[in-house]
Structures are given as C-alpha cells and as structure tokens.
Amino acid sequence: MRLEVKDIHKSFGGKEVLHGISFSVESGSALGLLGRNGAGKTTTIRILMDVFKADKGEVLLDGKKFRPGEYRIGYLPEERGLYPKKKVGEQIAYLAQLRGMGTKESKESMRRWLARLEVSEYENRLLETLSKGNQQKVQLAQTLVCDPQIIILDEPFSGLDPVNSQVLEDVIQEEIQKGKLVIFSSHQMGYVEEFCKDIIIINKGTTVLSGDLKNIKREFGNNRLILSVNDMEHEELHRNADQKWGSLVSVYGHNKEQLILEMKPDVKKEMILSALAKSGLDVERFGDYQPSLNDIFVQVAED
Numbered sequence: 237m238r239l240e241v242k243d244i245h246k247s248f249g250g251k252e253v254l255h256g257i258s259f260s261v262e263s264g265s266a267l268g269l270l271g272r273n274g275a276g277k278t279t280t281i282r283i284l285m286d287v288f289k290a291d292k293g294e295v296l297l298d299g300k301k302f303r304p305g306e307y308r309i310g311y312l313p314e315e316r317g318l319y320p321k322k323k324v325g326e327q328i329a330y331l332a333q334l335r336g337m338g339t340k341e342s343k344e345s346m347r348r349w350l351a352r353l354e355v356s357e358y359e360n361r362l363l364e365t366l367s368k369g370n371q372q373k374v375q376l377a378q379t380l381v382c383d384p385q386i387i388i389l390d391e392p393f394s395g396l397d398p399v400n401s402q403v404l405e406d407v408i409q410e411e412i413q414k415g416k417l418v419i420f421s422s423h424q425m426g427y428v429e430e431f432c433k434d435i436i437i438i439n440k441g442t443t444v445l446s447g448d449l450k451n452i453k454r455e456f457g458n459n460r461l462i463l464s465v466n467d468m469e470h471e472e473l474h475r476n477a478d479q480k481w482g483s484l485v486s487v488y489g490h491n492k493e494q495l496i497l498e499m500k501p502d503v504k505k506e507m508i509l510s511a512l513a514k515s516g517l518d519v520e521r522f523g524d525y526q527p528s529l530n531d532i533f534v535q536v537a538e539d
C-alpha cells in the first residue's frame with residue numbers, strides 16, 4: 237500500500253496553519269513526521285484520519301481517495317484516549333471488537349499484546365491504578381490489538397523508561413518487518429533515525445525538508461568538515477578560521493564546540509589538514525562531518 241498526502245492546506249479561524257503539506261509512505265516502511273511545537277504535525281495526522289477536513293489537497297491510498305474507515309488503522313493519538321475507570325483487558329478487547337474483531341479473537345489478541353508489552357499482570361486492573369509508563373503500554377496494546385495495516389504513532393515513547401523503550405523499539409521494528417505502513421511523529425530524533433527510511437520536517441505549516449534520510453544525511457555532510465581544538469571555544473575557532481583559512485573554507489555552523497566548515501570549490505581536505513598542521517593549534521578532532529538527524533533538525537527548523 238502507498239499512502240499519499242498531497243498539498244494539504246488547513247486554516248483555523250481564517251489563519252492558515254498548513255500551507256501545502258505533501259508526503260508519501262509505503263507498507264513495510266516508516267515515515268518520520270517531524271517539526272517543532274505547533275508546526276502542524278497533529279493537524280496533518282488528524283486530516284489524514286478524517287478528524288478534520290482539509291481546505292485543499294487530498295489523501296490517497298494506492299491512488300484512490302483514502303477512507304480510514306475501510307482499513308485497520310492503529311492510531312496512538314497525542315491525547316491518549318482510554319477509560320481510566322475501566323479494566324485494562326476489557327477495554328482493549330472491546331475496542332478491538334469495535335474495529336471488527338470477533339469476541340474470541342479480540343481477547344486472544346488483547347492477551348498477546350499485553351504479554352508482548354509485558355503488562356499481562358494488569359489485565360484485570362482499572363487503568364487509572366497503573367503507573368504512567370504502564371498506562372502508555374496499555375495505550376500501545378490498544379493501538380496494535382486489531383493487527384493494523386497502517387500504524388500512526390504520535391510520541392509513542394513518552395513516559396517509558398529505557399527498558400520499556402527497548403521493548404517498544406523492538407515491537408515497532410517487528411511491525412515494519414511484517415510489512416506495516418508506519419507514520420511516526422516524535423521529538424526524539426534517535427528513534428526517528430532508527431526506524432524511518434524517509435522523513436518530513438515541517439516548520440510553521442510548511443515543508444522545510446523531506447526525503448530519504450540516508451540521502452539527506454549524505455547531502456548535509458557533503459563537502460563539510462568538523463573541527464575542534466582543545467581549550468578553544470567555537471567563537472575563537474571561528475575567528476581563526478575566518479582569518480587564517482578563509483581562502484580554503486567558510487564556517488557553516490557549529491555543533492557545541494565543534495566548528496562545521498564548508499570547503500571552498502577545488503579545495504581538498506589535505507590542503508586544510510596541512511594548514512592546520514602549520515597553525516600550531518592543538519587539534520582535537522578533524523574529519524568528515526556526519527550530521528545526526530538532531531543537527532539537521534536544529535539547522536532547518538530554527539527560525
């Protein structure tokens with residue numbers, strides 16, 4: 237399956253908050269939907285789920301208008317929506333039945349997911365009596381109980397300790413391997429790097445970067461180098477770079493105390509290395525710039 241969001245526009249009270257968002261994602265892969273607070277991620281997901289209507293644009297599945305009601309979708313919304321005063325197992329099975337599963341099948345699936353997420357012992361407890369992290373795992377069991385073809389996860393790791401995060405990481409990887417189509421929205425870039433083949437970064441309702449994550453990283457690192465010098469802050473290093481090596485490099489930015497340098501046309505790395513050797517500076521690190529998704533996000537999503 238291929239899910240395609242095409243040129244979505246949305247206004248609230250006359251103010252446009254999405255200015256033409258487009259992306260696509262296929263079964264067996266995950267898309268990272270990223271952006272700063274208020275960028276428009278949740279609004280995009282809500283339009284996709286038909287909670288809101290777009291003012292312009294369309295959502296297609298395999299080229300035809302996407303009707304969420306016709307597919308098994310596991311949606312973990314930002315605002316978690318289970319019943320605090322109902323028993324964990326009963327409500328998960330009930331919600332699976334609402335999504336078309338038979339009584340026996342829904343109970344089996346509920347028990348399988350509670351076990352997979354290591355919360356079986358809470359099946360007969362009221363949801364509100366569980367810790368925050370365990371409630372989150374119950375929400376995830378609810379999301380996955382109907383064996384969804386499409387999985388949409390809005391900050392699924394929130395509230396989970398590192399051991400539980402590892403369990404969830406494994407579960408998401410398994411679902412992708414099983415051929416599920418996953419949309420993953422998170423501010424935790426480490427997870428996005430792990431799961432997502434493609435990403436889209438939205439800023440104030442506009443796409444600022446999208447595409448294959450490996451290619452994006454390669455392009456961001458291309459022709460750029462990282463340099464740090466012992467006991468020298470990036471501001472001073474920046475002055476040195478401008479004054480001494482201005483014909484070879486320009487300063488692209490910095491990552492903590494490391495300077496990111498961009499090589500000028502026809503300049504080779506060896507030429508910079510030789511200039512550094514002559515400078516007498518106590519070089520701590522020099523090499524190809526390999527940006528993390530976090531670096532890229534900060535650079536493109538900054539105002």
Ligand SMILES: Nc1ncnc2c1ncn2[C@@H]1O[C@H](COP(=O)(O)OP(=O)(O)OP(=O)(O)O)[C@@H](O)[C@H]1O
Nearest residue numbers: 248249253271272273274275276277278279280314
């Ligand atoms: N129902 C609504 N009525 C009016 N404005 C809304 C509504 N829903 C969202 N907005 C506005 O749309 C913009 C995008 O909000 P949205 O919740 O989609 O952002 P987000 O990227 O999910 O943010 P966060 O990371 O903080 O969850 C914001 O300016 C928000 O105030």
